Amino acid sequence: MNACPAKDSPRAGAQRERILCAAQKCFIEHGFHAASMANIAETAQMSAGLMYRYFANKSAIVLAIIERQLQEGRAHVARLRTSSDLAADLLDFFERWRARDPGSMNAALFLEMNAEATRDPQIAAALRRSDDAIREDLVAWLSRDREAGGLGLPPATAATRVFVLQTLVKGLAMSAVLQPDIDQDALRATIEAQVERLLAP
Amino acid sequence: MNACPAKDSPRAGAQRERILCAAQKCFIEHGFHAASMANIAETAQMSAGLMYRYFANKSAIVLAIIERQLQEGRAHVARLRTSSDLAADLLDFFERWRARDPGSMNAALFLEMNAEATRDPQIAAALRRSDDAIREDLVAWLSRDREAGGLGLPPATAATRVFVLQTLVKGLAMSAVLQPDIDQDALRATIEAQVERLLAP
DNA sequence: GGGATAAGAATGAACGATCATTCTTGTGTG
DNA sequence: CACACAAGAATGATCGTTCATTCTTATCCC
Numbered sequence: 001m002n003a004c005p006a007k008d009s010p011r012a013g014a015q016r017e018r019i020l021c022a023a024q025k026c027f028i029e030h031g032f033h034a035a036s037m038a039n040i041a042e043t044a045q046m047s048a049g050l051m052y053r054y055f056a057n058k059s060a061i062v063l064a065i066i067e068r069q070l071q072e073g074r075a076h077v078a079r080l081r082t083s084s085d086l087a088a089d090l091l092d093f094f095e096r097w098r099a100r101d102p103g104s105m106n107a108a109l110f111l112e113m114n115a116e117a118t119r120d121p122q123i124a125a126a127l128r129r130s131d132d133a134i135r136e137d138l139v140a141w142l143s144r145d146r147e148a149g150g151l152g153l154p155p156a157t158a159a160t161r162v163f164v165l166q167t168l169v170k171g172l173a174m175s176a177v178l179q180p181d182i183d184q185d186a187l188r189a190t191i192e193a194q195v196e197r198l199l200a201p
Numbered sequence: 202m203n204a205c206p207a208k209d210s211p212r213a214g215a216q217r218e219r220i221l222c223a224a225q226k227c228f229i230e231h232g233f234h235a236a237s238m239a240n241i242a243e244t245a246q247m248s249a250g251l252m253y254r255y256f257a258n259k260s261a262i263v264l265a266i267i268e269r270q271l272q273e274g275r276a277h278v279a280r281l282r283t284s285s286d287l288a289a290d291l292l293d294f295f296e297r298w299r300a301r302d303p304g305s306m307n308a309a310l311f312l313e314m315n316a317e318a319t320r321d322p323q324i325a326a327a328l329r330r331s332d333d334a335i336r337e338d339l340v341a342w343l344s345r346d347r348e349a350g351g352l353g354l355p356p357a358t359a360a361t362r363v364f365v366l367q368t369l370v371k372g373l374a375m376s377a378v379l380q381p382d383i384d385q386d387a388l389r390a391t392i393e394a395q396v397e398r399l400l401a402p
Numbered sequence: 403g404g405g406a407t408a409a410g411a412a413t414g415a416a417c418g419a420t421c422a423t424t425c426t427t428g429t430g431t432g
Numbered sequence: 433c434a435c436a437c438a439a440g441a442a443t444g445a446t447c448g449t450t451c452a453t454t455c456t457t458a459t460c461c462c
Contacts (some may be wrong), residue, residue, distance in 0.1 A: 011437090031320065037422060047439045049424075058422065108319035109356035114375050115316045118309035124379070158390040163376070163383070164369075171372030174315050175364070178325075178332050182364070190361040194207050194222065197398060239450060248413045250450075259448065350422090 013037065016054045018044045020068065023061050025102050028109055030179070032062050032116055051113050065121060066113050070130040072105055077134050086199065087192040093169060094187065097176035107173045114170075138162045142199075153201060161198050217255045221269065224262050224304050226277040229310055233263050233317055267314050273306055278335050282342050287400065288393040294370060295388065298377035308374045315371075330381050332367070339363045343400075352402060362399050363382060369395065 013058040022044035026035035037058055055061050077098070080089040097107035117124040142158035144150025175182070214215040223245035227236035237397035238259055242249040256262050281290040298308035345351025354362070376383070 015437095021218065029320065031234060031316065032321075033232060036420075038420085048422085050438055052423070053437080088366070108316065111312060111316035111319065114378060115309065115312035118312065118378055119230065119235075128379050157386070162386050163380075163388070164391055164395060167372035167376045168365075168368060169372070170375040171368035171370070174371040175368045177315060177319055178329050179364075179458070185358070186361050190365055194365060217413095237446075239446085250414075251412055252447070254411075316437085 012054060015046075018046070019051055019054060019061065020042065023143070024065055024106075026099075027062070027065060028102050028106055031112055042125065061138055062116075063126070065109075066126055069105070069109055069113065070126060074130060074134060076105060077137065080108050081137065087188070087195040090169065090172070090195065091188055094172045094176055094191075097173050098170070098180045107176045111171050133164055135159075135166065138165065151199060152186070165198055211253060215250075216247075217265075217296075219247070220252055220255060220262065221265055225266055225307075225310070227302050228263070228266060228313065229307055232313055263317075264308075264323065264327070267327055270306070270310055270314065271327060275331060275335060276304060278338065282338065288389070288396040291370065291373070291392050291396065292389055295373050295377055295392075299372050299381045308377045311374045314380070336363055336367060337358075339366065352400060354402070366399055 019040065023035070023040045026040045026043055029035070030039070037048050037051065040061070041051060044051070051061075055064070076093070080086065080093075083089050093105075097110070098104045100106065100108070113123065113127060117127045139158045139162050141149075141157065142151050142153045142161060143155050144152070146152045151158075220241065224236070224241045225244045227241045227244055231237070231240070237252065238249050241262070242252060242291060245252070252262075256265070277294070281287065281294075284290050294306075297306045298311070301307065301309070314324065318328045340356065340359045340363050343352050343354045343362060344356045345353070352359075
C-alpha cells in the first residue's frame with residue numbers, strides 16, 4: 001500500500017516541508033478545523049490532490065505540525081535551561097508569542113493545540129509526552145548539585161516549583177493574546193521577581 | 202425584519218436555554234467549528250431549522266455561549282475576591298477545570314475561547330472586556346485601604362501582582378488539561394506559597 | 403360552548419457551497 | 433516505453449441555512 005518509492009528522496013522532503021509551512025500558516029490563521037485542504041494547497045502553491053502523496057490525510061498534517069511545534073518548544077526550554085538569565089528568557093517567550101510570527105513558536109497555535117488535546121487522545125498524548133519531558137528536564141536541573149550548576153533543591157521542592165514555572169509560561173501565552181500591549185518594564189520587573197523566588201534555595 | 206412577536210416570551214427564553222445548553226455540551230465535545238448545527242439540534246432534541254427562530258446563525262450561538270461563560274467567570278472571581286482563603290479558591294478553580302463538568306466553568310471551553318479570540322475580533326473584544334473588568338476589580342481590591350478590607354498596595358504594585366495572578370489562573374486551565382492527576386497536596390502547598398507572596402505587603 | 407379562523411411553533415426536506423479524499427488524465431524524464 | 437510527479441476534475445458526504453408545509457394553540461363570532 002505505502003510502497004511509495006523514493007518516499008524519502010530529497011524532493012519528497014522538500015515537498016513535505018512546503019506543505020507543512022503552508023499548513024502552519026493556515027492553521028494559525030483559521031485554526032485546525034476551519035483551515036481546509038484547498039486552503040493549504042493554495043498557500044503551498046500546489047494542487048489539493050498532490051498533498052495526499054506526501055501525507056495520508058489531514059490529521060497527519062495536523063499531527064506533524066503539532067510535533068514540530070512541540071520540538072521547537074523543547075529546544076527553546078533547553079536553551080533556557082543553560083542560560084544565565086532565566087527572567088530574560090521568559091520575557092523572550094512572551095515576546096515571541098506577542099509577535100505573532102508565523103514561523104516560530106506561536107501563541108495561537110499553542111492555544112489551538114491545547115484545546116484540541118481536550119478532544120483528540122492522540123494529540124493529548126503527544127502534548128503530555130512533551131510536557132513530561134520538559135518537566136523532568138527542569139526538575140533534574142533544579143535538583144542537581146550546586147557544583148554541577150544546579151540549585152541542589154530536594155526533588156519534591158523542585159517539582160512544585162517547576163509546576164509553577166510551567167503554569168506561568170502557559171498562562172503567558174494567553175496573556176500575550178489578550179494583553180499584547182502590556183507595559184514591558186513592569187512585566188520585566190514582575191517576572192524577575194517571580195523567577196528570583198522560583199530559583200531561591 | 203426582526204418583527205418576531207413574543208420574542209421574549211417565557212417559552213422563547215426556555216427554548217433559547219435548551220439550545221444554549223445543548224450547544225455548550227457539543228462545543229465542549231467537538232469544538233466550535235467541528236460541532237455542527239445538526240449535532241446541536243439533535244442534542245437539544247429539536248429540528249435544525251427551529252434554532253434559527255431563536256438565533257440568527259451559528260456564530261450568534263457561539264457568541265452567546267462565550268458571553269455566558271465569561272459572566273460565570275466574573276462571578277467566580279467576585280466570590281473569590283470576598284473570600285478569606287484565596288488559595289483555597291484558586292484550588293477550587295483548578296478543581297472545576299479538572300472535573301470537566303459540562304455545566305460549569307470548563308477548561309476545554311476556556312481554551313477554545315482563547316484560541317478563537319486570536320482570529321475573531323468580536324470574540325477577542327468580548328474576552329478582553331471581561332479580562333479588563335476582572336483586572337480592574339482585583340486591582341481596586343488590592344489597592345484599597347487596609348481599613349476597608351484591602352491591602353493598601355500602591356496601584357502599580359497591585360497591577361503587576363494581579364497580572365501574575367491572572368496569568369497563573371489561565372495557566373492552571375492548561376495544566377488541568379495535561380496534568381489532571383497532579384498531586385493535590387503538593388499543588389495546595391505550591392499555590393498557598395504563591396498566594397502568600399502575591400498578598401504580601 | 404363550539405366550530406371557523408388566524409397565528410405561532412415546529413418539522414424535515416431541499417439548497418448551494420464546501421469539505422476531505424480519490425480517480426483520471428496529462429507531462430516531463432531517464 | 434515506463435514511471436514518478438503533478439494537476440484538476442469527480443465523488444460522496446456534510447456543512448449552514450432556508451423554505452414550504454404541517455401540527456398546535458389561541459381567538460373570535462354565533
